[in-house]
Amino acid sequence: MNPAKKRQFQETIHADCRYFLGDRPCPFHKAEGVKCSDCGHYLPVRTRILVIKLGAMGDVLRTTSILPLLSRHFKAPHITWVTRKGCLDLLDKNPYLDALLETNAETLGRLQVEAFELVINPETAKESAALAALAKAKKKKGFGLSPEGSVFSYNKGADEIFRMGLRDDLKKRNQKTYEQLLCQLSDLPYGRFPPILSLTEEERKSAEESLAGGRFKDRRKVVGINTGGGTRWPLKRWTTEGF
Structure with a gap:
């Protein structure tokens, strides 16, 4: 039995509410002064999902396209995402995420305690696979790590990706x-959604000011190209001679 549910308080406390924080007042108590016993914003969490996608930044961003599908398929689930420190800013304002965790000792501790209905790890890297194996969940999709230190696929849907990662001929086809x-x-049934990059008002304003002046002033469309690349895939870095 969940100790948090077993304990009785003199006043009503909805620890299963989406907006419950535990270590500080929820935003509605701060804004309106409401208490759990008379709050009209109470929204119990029915499904908890953990997404593990650590890097690289471009891969993290494009993986956000799955969030609207998860929200639609599971009817507004509580979604936690684990990633590296360098990717936190990409996800910080994402409206589909309820919790954002950095890969550190605190997160390792939480994953050994918290329970989820579903864990999704699309990475075959051992660090990600180990986190998926460590997490407690009724169902796991993607990749985990065996006690022998080998990456394996949890479900049939992940087998094709796993094999493509091992065979260049399959990847080319x-x-x-x-x-x-x-x-x-x-x-999940396929649905086409764009990656989600949520900007703050300050960031939007800064971009608009940059585009309003200088050489972009009379341009209807501006296309930005990032010619860089990580050390793992050097051939993705476009050469000066290629322009």
Whole structure:
């Protein structure tokens, strides 16, 4: 039995509410002064989902396309995302996320305690696979790590991606998009959604001011190209001679 549910308080406390924080007042108490016993914003969490996607930044961003599908399929689930420190800003304002965790000792402790209905890990990297194996969940999709230290696929939907990671010939023949493979891995019906990059008002204003002046002033459309790349895939870095 959940000790948090077993304990009795003299006043009503909805620890299962989406907005319950535990270590400080919820936003509605701060804004309106309401208490759990008379709050009209109470929204119990029915499904808890953990997404593990650590990097790289571009992969993290495009993986956010699955969030609207999860929200629609599971009817407004509570979604926790684990990622590296360098990717936190990409996800910080995402409206589909209820909790954002950095890969550190605190997160390892939480994963050994918290329980989820579903864990999704689309990465075959051992660090991600180990986190998926460590997490407590009724169902797991994607990849985990065995006691022998080998990465394995949790479900049939992840097998194709796993094999493509091991065989270049299969990867070259693949005609599915990343989004299609991600839905397949997660056992979700395919739906096309763009990546979600939520900007603050300050960031939007700064971008608008930059585009309003200088050489962009009379341009109807501006396309930005990032010619860089990580050390793992050096051939993705476009050369000066290629322009």
